[in-house]
Amino acid sequence: MKRISVNVNGVERWVVADPKRSLADVLREQMMLTGCKVCCADGQCGSCTVLIDGKPIRACVTPMEKLTAGSKIVTIEGIGTPENLHPLQIAWMAHGSAQCGVCSPGFIMSAKALLDKTLTPTREEVRAWFHRNRNLCRCTGYKPLIDSVMDAAAIMRGDKTIYDVMPKAKEDGSILGTEYIRPSAVAKVTGTWDFGADVALKMPAGTLRLALVQAEVSHALIKGIDTAEAEKMPGVERIITWKDVGGKNAITGLITFPTNKGDGWDRPILCKEKIFQFGDAIAIVAADTEEHARAAAKKVKVDLEVLPAYMSGFAALAPDAMEIHPGVPNAYYEQGVVKGADTKPLMASAAAVVDITTYCSRQPHLHLEPDCGEAFVDDDGVLTILSKSIGVHLHHAMICPGLGIPPEKLRLIQNPTGGTFGYKFSPTMEALLGVAALVTKKPVSLVYDQYQNITYTGKRSPANINIRLACDKNGMLTAMETDWWLDHGPYSEFGDLVTLRQAQFTGAGYHLENIRGKGKTVATNHAWGSAFRGYGSPQAFLAGEIAMDMLAEKMGEDPLEFRYKNLYNETSTTPTGQKPEVLVLKQLFDLIRPKYLEAKQRAAKLSTPETKRGVGISLGIYGCGLDGPDSSEARVEMTPSGFIVHSGWEDHGQGADLSAQTMAHEVLRVAGVKPEQIGLVMADTFGPNGGPAGGSRSNVFCGNAIRVAAEMLLNAMKKPNGGYRTYKEMVSENIPLSYDGKWVAAACTDCSPDTGQGNPFPIYMYEVFMPEVEVDVETGKATVVKLTTAIDVGTIINKATVDGQVYGGLAQGLGLALTEDFEDLDLHTTLKDCGIPYPKDVPDDIEILYLETARPLGPFGAAGVGEAPLTALHPAILNAIYNACGVRIFRIPALPEAIKMGLEAQAGAAAAKKDLQHH
Template sequence: MLLKRHFFINGVKRNLMVDPESSLASVLREQLMLTGCKIGCNQGHCGTCTVILNGKPVRSCIVKMKKVPEESVIETVEGLANGDELHPLQVAWMGHGCAQCGYCTPGFLMSSKALLAENPSPTREEVRDWFQKHKNLCRCTGYKPLVDAVMDAAAVMRGEKSVDDLIFKPVGNDILGTEYVRPSAKAKVTGTWDYGADMDLQMPEGTLKLALVQAEVSHALIKGIDYSEALKVPGVHKVITAKDVKGNNRINGLVFFPGYNKGDGWDRPVLCDEKVFQYGDAIAVVAADTEAIAREAAKLVKVDLEVLPAYMSAPEAMAEDAIEIHPGTPNVFYETKCIKGEDTAPLMETLPNVVEVESYSSRQPHLPLEPDCGQAYIDENGKLIIHSKSIGIHLHHMMICEGIGVAPEDCYIVQNPTGGTFGYKFSPTMESILGVCCLATGRPVSLVYDQYQQITYTGKRSPAFLKVKLGADENGKILALEGENYVDHGPYSEFGDLLTMRLSQFMGAGYGIPNIRNNSYCVFTNHAWGSAFRGYGAPQSFMGVDTAIDVLADKMGMDPFELRYRNVYRPGDTTPTGQTPEVFSLVKMMDDLRPEWEEAKKRVKANSTDKVKRGVGISVGVYGCGLDGADSSEAYAEITKDGVTIYNSWEDHGQGADVTTLTMAHETLKKAGYKPEDIKLVLCDMEFTPNSGPAGGSRSNVVTGNATRIAAENLLKALEKEDGTYRTYDEQVAAGLPTKVTGKWVASECTDCDGATAQGKPFSNYMYVLNMPEVAVDMETGKVTVEKFTMSVDCGTIINKLVVEGQVYGALAQGIGLALTEDFEDLEKHTSLVKCGIPQIKDVPDDLVLHFYETPRPEGPYGASGIGEGPLAAPHPAILNAIFNATGARITRIPATPDVVKAALDKLEK
């Protein structure tokens, strides 16, 4: 049965035949191709699908067509502009850097338009109330820039500002360190930036849609697979299993420390053949004419399993009676020791101030609003082309080719426009599956996860059990650190040794501790596989050490700010790996922050009541920029008739690779008179762009930024005439000189960390951060609210102010979630954005104060360091420390949910 309906959509009358049970979102996207409407959760939780229906904002994914009245007026982001004239909201969104990954942008814009139609002069709190009420979520921005944009747009619409005031315009020909708008911003605010699910709708006829058959247990032997019933479903083309994989059916997990890693890295199957290792593992794939058919047929595939004991935490997998998850490889498969200075055991016996603290850092879910998605096809040259959300296209190419059975030269990976990853796409999640299915069927294929699959199947931050012992002299100088730590890395080893090495590199970072004996172990379990997450190893490290430092300060009766001040890096100090920091800025940062700390202490004390107690906390955060050792990157620069084209593979998952690439190149090319608009970008397509390395580890701004800078410099050298001017394209061609050059940069001063002691010079640059949150604790319920957050950041020279501020705001929101709400532990409970604890706008304070220090880095491009991960290294222990300051209750595990806090408060009373 179909309904015939007449609607006015973006001012045009449309006659439609619709399925009454279809959602408004699906009709807009699939029948009208108005793909500016995004489907994130399909449950009404995230607001990415918000459109205006008869003047009211609605989450169109949960509005059935049978509920949409005849002759309804429907507005989508595609109709927001007036021809070429953008709406003030769109301009404000661009000007405030609100469209980071951009996936939530259309929904926020439509929600904001409805707000301003109802209330042309809202207060900031009214804007926040509106977004909370209408369930508009953002994972990138920390929300504050979004409120700023609404306030500015409202002022323009009231005639109090000019729309021209909302966008930065270069003075002269300089954009370095400015608020220059990212090149992708306009497409994101107009709904024309096509993400993977949009490309899925645009794939040609004959494309097979895929659905996974996934494990519903966490550990089992596979005895057999029966897909005969699935093949009977009309429209099903093939069911692909491990026997259809042409390669070795394993992903190369890239062992980084051979000799210390007891595995070989080849432990993750593309499609499970002998065993299921975790809930959600892919066992088979149904390829059909439509996604709906594929998903229905997948339910008919029967898998015969012999269920095995499932070890859902590191202690369980380390028990004496635990079987090996990967037979032949012990569950504790990697160990790193940080051995610096003197033996700590005798020191601990003599030092007057010693504390030992056990803590737990949780399995944080990434929660991007865009679920994982991708496509694969054979191109006109017979090459296998894989499109995905990969943030390491060359890295993933190296990891999957052998497993899927394709020669490296016959496969390219392309990054689609990406709606956030926050690190999970450092690991291949569906690239190998797409390749296998394309090769097995001989047809183009497309795979789109739903939010449930995104949450339950893709990797998570690896939790860690930490035991830290600190010893200090009578003046509070910390002289010794000992640690014993266990990382729960799930069932697959990839990057587990690298992650665990981060605990050697960052436990004690920021503090000049001369003597360290810190042992860290990586453990296979049957919970979610561990993948990179923003901060990679630092949140676990600082959860251990900065919590212990606060305990030490309390034991000594010393102000926790002062104890840290006495121990932060000064000339003569070295990192935990024995490296001399490239700059020493923490003392200056703390000197400047101290008056605010003193004011905050008075403020929280004055505003505390018996019912709601307030407190302030402090922590230090440090993160290194790079993949360990001599990390390198490449870029190309080419002069054309129209200007200069820059090529690199700086994958963008919201952090602003496009504008940063542009700025890095322009700062050099402006010497020849080139303007930003003269520079074209070709990014993240292996067929055309060089190996710039993955966009992780906060490496790109330093390593790929330097490569891009050098490419631009080499191009100017190639174009330079004897008189110091530069040849045009025509002159260069006429002279028979090269028009395209390569730029390569290597962190040549760096070394790998020694496998036995972790001593070395792993990173050319670091980021330094101070975290100072103020919290309110409801003494009856245990609910904690962060009311203000002050952060001081030294990330070197700022390349783009909007990008840097946006990264910090976003990290603060994720840090608040890490500390208080976010978790992926219960496979029955933690299955949606809301149940996983994603922060909504009211969970993040509007009072966010940022202080930037631009200490030029000797090895950074134009003096820049990284930015993305430093601000997420340690906000969570600062929040826990603030809870202690408020209540006297010491929380040593995250997330500090109300029940956890209430239990600690009740324990105090006893």
């Protein structure tokens, strides 16, 4: 320990600290400057960026001993306050650049260092600066961040004013369709928005810090757990094993399908007899500090009998593979799709048939904020869990029986949350926190490091799909056959649902009357399958959209025009037999066609022998909802100072706060209500059940529930002779001040496990993707140089939010296509090694073409948006690679070595052909 003098934000301060501790830890834990966010702890993400003597420094990898005498440190807290914001903070808010907001302080500090050097950077220089300084964002696709820096520079030069940059309401006061700023924006850009790890630091004295004892193998029998040595370690309060769990010690997958061969109770809270995957929790150490807890966890001895690990569907389906869950076959759920006439004779008589197999990877979510949470038993004896949950009511049902407490004694509340992109649709640490708080009878906190975050949270379920697609002599589709399996890892929760998605979305978008298919969910010992943005659709569209490209080629037709003539028409139904609620695909293709023709000309002009350029096309569709008669509840309340919206709508960066405010305001504004008069109480199981924030359902379902509640309140406020009652008038007339709204997708039905037929979603989203790709012939590296997309998500509730969702989804689709994977447990353990795109990996040239077709059932005509941009960009990129260099890739990610191998095979075939001709 040393007494060290540091100048932080212009003030000389003394700290007593270990010189080897990181600057980030000292700033956060000793000075409570929690605007410095720690996400990766190894210098890969830049969330912890602060300035030291004007230079952007990653505080998580800077030890205190590296600071020189007189060094001046500036953190996000030192450049602006909520009342006096820096132009960067203003521009960040104006462009919706703080989506989840966990990376925002680091980006803003990095940008400040750049603008302190020059007020006239180019867009490419800004992007290169962020890339060089390792600033990562998973939400925004980077374009809004570059826009923010350019506007901030213009303000600082005097070329623009703050008022030029800040969005404005419409003349009638409506904020619907504007770029109105989200309520959380000020806190996010000033670093005062407390994420879960910040909450952990601010828990009361006596809070125990938790560490997990985790499996370091993927499949094993547990012969014994020895905690004796660990219990003697400094600071240890308790070591918790399965014996301490009061309930069923399992998380229920809420299995609903009668054809599921398991019971849904296959995921232990703490492993008792068996390890099912790498990272499985075996014990919890509760200690006075995180360091003590982690040190003690290493001393717990677990006696294992290692079993063969089945790390793919191929392995788990082998005839000699043992059952991962004894008594339940590894292929534990089957899904059929049967529509129209028998496909066999149609295949036999077709003018052309494509028969291919595609493999969609185990894409990692790569959310920057590691999983984290807190738990305590409150003064009323209620176990309260604070976490990143995006389904508080859903998770309540999934963990309550496992904990063994009455439902009314369990409360889940969502913390301010960094992006999850769906992984938190599954409960992760909620039950672990609950067990620890119940056993120790003290408040507890658990914060994963990035290694745990990557290796022990769910992933996109890989799918192996064989598709056979046929057309007649006119190029009209006649039949489709599919056969697939989906690797869902060891735990069955939602495995049937994501398998069903293949039946719902393979072939979607096209007039396709005759379909036969069969798929299965397979248990493996790799990472458990959890929801991921686009849930199930990327696997389906990878197969379908490559097959469409190849069928067009067989028929000698342009891939865009071949798709166009086969799109949904007035007589079409979806693969599940549902009538599309709107017909917009032809209009979207009409929007993108001129851009496509220009892109093809550009590709021909810019291709060289060294760098081949190509254009790809695909369509993507996604439904808003959780299948069948989904519903949501909300409450709107009048108070002496304004209004409060109570909603279960969980926010993980997509903008639940702003959308909830906008939905209520659009109803109440006729009574003179201003947006800032509407407060929010969100995502608490002691409040209304909004349902989980997944499946792009919240804008539709929660939005409609809020709209209904607000309309009921507005109706109560109406005076018989015109005008609206004030709060005092409501009270004096004894009129209720609070109204509960509910909205149900009453006409929707579940899809049959046998045929896949049903009406699962009230509203769909539609998008067409057109990437332009360059392939380096020498290395095989593919680079997306421009992205154009045409999208219809109904009425746009907030333009900046929808833009941000599209940009961010496209960046993740690019990563899915080219770089991202979680396959190798030795390699894929950091953000960088998992292939996350950095700023220069995503093009700045992104163009969004909007079509706004009001949805009959959407709130004010809106659909959702989040899932749509990640449905089908990846097959379009693979189609563009083929268009560029003639190499077909059927398995993603399309790494340079795979493309290079294809180029070499192509060259070899050409040489052999030439040699044959010569002889």
